[in-house]
Amino acid sequence: xxxxxxxxxxxxxxxxxxxxxxxxxxxxxxxxxxxxxxxxxxxxxxxxxxxxxxxxxxxxxxxxxxxxxxxxxxxxxxxxxxxxxxxxxxxxxxxxxxxxxxxxxxxxxxxxxxxxxxxxxxxxxxxxxxxxxxxxxxxxxxxxxxxxxxxxxxxxxxxxxxxxxxxxxxxxxxxxxxxxxxxxxxxxxxxxxxxxxxxxxxxxxxxxxxxxxxxxxxxxxxxxxxxxxxxxxxxxxxxxxxxxxxxxxxxxxxxxxxxxxxxxxxxxxxxxxxxxxxxxxxxxxxxxxxxxxxxxxxxxxxxxxxxxxxxxxxxxxxxxxxxxxxxxxxxxxxxxxxxxxxxxxxxxxxxxxxxxxxxxxxxxxxxxxxxxxxxxxxxxxxxxxxxxxxxxxxxxxxxxxxxxxxxxxxxxxxxxxxxxxxxxxxxxxxxxxxxxxxxxxxxxxxxxxxxxxxxxxxxxxxxxxxxxxxxxxxxxxxxxxxxxxxxxxxxxxxxxxxxxxxxxxxxxxxxxxxxxxxxxxxxxxxxxxxxxxxxxxxxxxxxxxxxxxxxxxxxxxxxxxxxxxxxxxxxxxxxxxxxxxxxxxxxxxxxxxxxxxxxxxx
Numbered sequence: 001x002x003x004x005x006x007x008x009x010x011x012x013x014x015x016x017x018x019x020x021x022x023x024x025x026x027x028x029x030x031x032x033x034x035x036x037x038x039x040x041x042x043x044x045x046x047x048x049x050x051x052x053x054x055x056x057x058x059x060x061x062x063x064x065x066x067x068x069x070x071x072x073x074x075x076x077x078x079x080x081x082x083x084x085x086x087x088x089x090x091x092x093x094x095x096x097x098x099x100x101x102x103x104x105x106x107x108x109x110x111x112x113x114x115x116x117x118x119x120x121x122x123x124x125x126x127x128x129x130x131x132x133x134x135x136x137x138x139x140x141x142x143x144x145x146x147x148x149x150x151x152x153x154x155x156x157x158x159x160x161x162x163x164x165x166x167x168x169x170x171x172x173x174x175x176x177x178x179x180x181x182x183x184x185x186x187x188x189x190x191x192x193x194x195x196x197x198x199x200x201x202x203x204x205x206x207x208x209x210x211x212x213x214x215x216x217x218x219x220x221x222x223x224x225x226x227x228x229x230x231x232x233x234x235x236x237x238x239x240x241x242x243x244x245x246x247x248x249x250x251x252x253x254x255x256x257x258x259x260x261x262x263x264x265x266x267x268x269x270x271x272x273x274x275x276x277x278x279x280x281x282x283x284x285x286x287x288x289x290x291x292x293x294x295x296x297x298x299x300x301x302x303x304x305x306x307x308x309x310x311x312x313x314x315x316x317x318x319x320x321x322x323x324x325x326x327x328x329x330x331x332x333x334x335x336x337x338x339x340x341x342x343x344x345x346x347x348x349x350x351x352x353x354x355x356x357x358x359x360x361x362x363x364x365x366x367x368x369x370x371x372x373x374x375x376x377x378x379x380x381x382x383x384x385x386x387x388x389x390x391x392x393x394x395x396x397x398x399x400x401x402x403x404x405x406x407x408x409x410x411x412x413x414x415x416x417x418x419x420x421x422x423x424x425x426x427x428x429x430x431x432x433x434x435x436x437x438x439x440x441x442x443x444x445x446x447x448x449x450x451x452x453x454x455x456x457x458x459x460x461x462x463x464x465x466x467x468x469x470x471x472x473x474x475x476x477x478x479x480x481x482x483x484x485x486x487x488x489x490x491x492x493x494x495x496x497x498x499x500x501x502x503x504x505x506x507x508x509x510x511x512x513x514x515x516x517x518x519x520x521x522x523x524x525x526x527x528x529x530x531x532x533x534x535x536x537x538x539x540x541x542x543x544x545x546x547x548x549x550x551x552x553x554x555x556x557x558x559x560x561x562x563x564x565x566x567x568x569x570x571x572x573x574x575x576x577x578x579x580x581x582x583x584x585x586x587x588x589x590x591x592x593x594x595x596x597x598x599x600x601x602x
Contacts, residue, residue, distance in 0.1 A: 098294040103585070108457040108485075109457070112486035115252030131257040131259045131261060132258065134231060135148050138589040142507075142590070148177065148238055160218060161227065167214060171256055171257060171258045172258065173246075181238055185237075200517045204221055205221075222541060230508060237259070240256035244256075262277050276294075284596065286594065306324050323574050340574070340577065341572060345403055345404055349501070351467070353565070356495045362528045365495065380420075380471055380476065381418075381566060383568045386568070398568065400556040402509060408549060418566065422474055426475075434448050450477075452480050452499050454482055456484060457485075467501065488500070493519045495521075539551035575587075581601060583598070584599050
């Protein structure tokens with residue numbers, strides 16, 4: 001294993017926490033915000049990002065080094081029998097008196113699909129991350145640890161990775177999880193016919209070979225530092241080939257994986273119910289329970305209204321809630337509740353302007369086709385006040401598009417950012433020819449107005465309304481439209497909104513590539529600015545961490561110069577557990593809620 005104090009991170013090196021800190025990760029613990037990743041839309045009305053996000057090291061395992069966990073525990077464990085803690089080597093007793101009951105999580109919206117290869121929505125990842133397992137995950141130190149695999153090894157040239165699959169694994173439908181299933185999963189995600197929105201996150205995979213029953217080799221077409229971080233997220237969970245064949249286009253409504261929970265039912269707009277996988281063997285180092293989940297059921301219940309969520313927590317109708325910021329004080333310090341708060345955030349909230357393509361040429365949708373107007377918006381937003389009054393301090397001001405919890409984040413970017421300055425905003429609009437006439441500025445007989453989208457979570461709407469008001473102070477009229485997260489994601493391709501309030505989360509700094517390589521809005525930015533594209537591609541194409549950090553800093557400076565997005569803050573999701581009835585809920589690696597140790601007192 002390479003010396004992690006070296007600047008040059010060799011292929012295969014697991015980057016230790018001290019290395020991460022060198023690159024600007026703030027604070028102790030490095031527990032990161034809830035997953036999901038990746039995309040937007042979220043479980044929390046405060047922080048929509050799904051992110052899970054990988055801890056963001058971009059690390060690859062050391063050349064020729066084999067990484068393996070401690071010891072595989074016995075399947076399911078037996079009543080009162082000692083099992084081995086794979087992470088620590090310690091022993092414990094599985095208390096079967098905990099088995100049973102259900103945990104009900106209240107959330108603001110519904111999932112769009114439970115096929116991880118057909119979505120990037122965090123609110124969907126929140127569910128299917130319990131259904132599918134990934135080849136590898138991360139421990140509490142953000143080091144990679146095998147999950148479906150029992151070990152993995154990177155080639156000396158960094159151009160291939162070999163995974164040994166655990167023996168006797170099965171999907172929920174009883175079919176074997178073997179090398180062929182892993183190959184099927186990655187062949188499917190990289191097949192253009194699948195049109196997986198996450199395909200570009202692993203576009204360095206040239207092919208996947210099933211070497212034998214339990215050996216898989218991924219062949220890369222180039223050195224690709226984010227590979228392990230990216231595939232450690234459930235968007236790359238291993239799918240049952242038989243399940244995909246059986247359900248076809250309806251697989252997203254009938255998901256089949258090998259994870260701790262089994263899909264039971266989906267009542268659209270109301271709830272999704274999962275049941276415990278009786279045969280599950282848990283190898284995650286941060287859980288005491290090494291067998292099947294204790295909970296009989298895990299229910300994700302839709303509750304769009306904030307007051308409904310709060311009332312449901314207080315009556316015990318739900319047990320877990322990503323708490324709206326203005327409701328945190330209601331539960332904090334109360335004996336019946338426990339608050340869970342990650343130390344850091346891997347999410348970023350920002351305003352994105354819509355790019356539209358006409359005759360093969362990209363341009364910003366009016367009125368933001370003028371740089372001065374986009375900059376005026378940036379100067380008109382008082383993000384600090386929103387953090388203080390709406391988010392109750394549960395966010396960190398961020399001037400760039402890299403979350404504060406990612407190693408690629410640097411506070412030095414603040415000097416290049418846009419600070420609240422309404423006078424400068426007014427001056428820029430004057431220079432752009434938009435003159436004051438009543439409440440809304442005008443130019444050539446047209447009003448300075450546009451459509452502004454966001455999703456319908458209470459805190460999110462409240463933030464959008466404040467932004468709407470702040471823009472109005474400088475004579476910009478934003479016509480706010482809110483909708484379900486899934487609807488918003490689908491409609492982004494329409495380019496019928498000039499600006500939206502968006503969130504992304506991912507702890508691997510490859511996030512800058514991911515969120516600018518899609519459809520519409522900021523997703524087209526790589527195509528719009530080749531210099532930016534060059535920088536983010538460079539960031540994922542080298543294993544030298546200094547070179548990566550320099551590339552991402554350059555990319556963020558380009559975004560600011562173009563004012564392609566208005567960065568606002570990195571929010572931290574605070575979870576409230578009704579601990580009077582549910583025990584054992586805690587944050588796992590990267591700040592995600594883990595349910596393996598949870599149980600209901602019956």
